[in-house]
Amino acid sequence: MNPQPSEFRDLLEVFDNPAPQRNFTIEHHCPEFTSVCPKTGQPDYGTIVFNYVPDQLCVELKSLKMYLQRFRNEGIFYEAITNRLLDDFVAVVQPRRLRVESRWTPRGGLNSNIIVEYPES
Numbered sequence: 562m563n564p565q566p567s568e569f570r571d572l573l574e575v576f577d578n579p580a581p582q583r584n585f586t587i588e589h590h591c592p593e594f595t596s597v598c599p600k601t602g603q604p605d606y607g608t609i610v611f612n613y614v615p616d617q618l619c620v621e622l623k624s625l626k627m628y629l630q631r632f633r634n635e636g637i638f639y640e641a642i643t644n645r646l647l648d649d650f651v652a653v654v655q656p657r658r659l660r661v662e663s664r665w666t667p668r669g670g671l672n673s674n675i676i677v678e679y680p681e682s
Contacts, residue, residue, distance in 0.1 A: 574624035599636035643675040
């Protein structure tokens with residue numbers, strides 16, 4: 562039985578922003594992200610970068626790590642993953658701004674970078 566998207570999101574935890582009066586940027590890199598290609602069943606490897614300006618909350622790193630690890634066996638396209646990461650992060654952390662970039666390792670001579678932003682420009 563595959564977990565529902567909300568079950569992934571439920572893993573994300575937050576803590577109070579220590580300086581909510583100031584705009585500052587937090588950047589988290591996950592260089593060992595893994596998911597599964599839904600067409601071939603082969604593993605996909607990439608780096609996920611979260612770049613955000615927090616509002617009242619910041620994401621707790623262990624929970625972010627556990628959340629990202631849930632995708633290890635998930636059959637999902639790059640574009641869907643990247644948009645889902647943004648949607649889940651916005652729903653839980655409620656940042657002022659967010660950019661999520663997924664950078665995928667080459668497969669068959671091609672590599673892809675997917676970038677989504679909140680709010681949309």
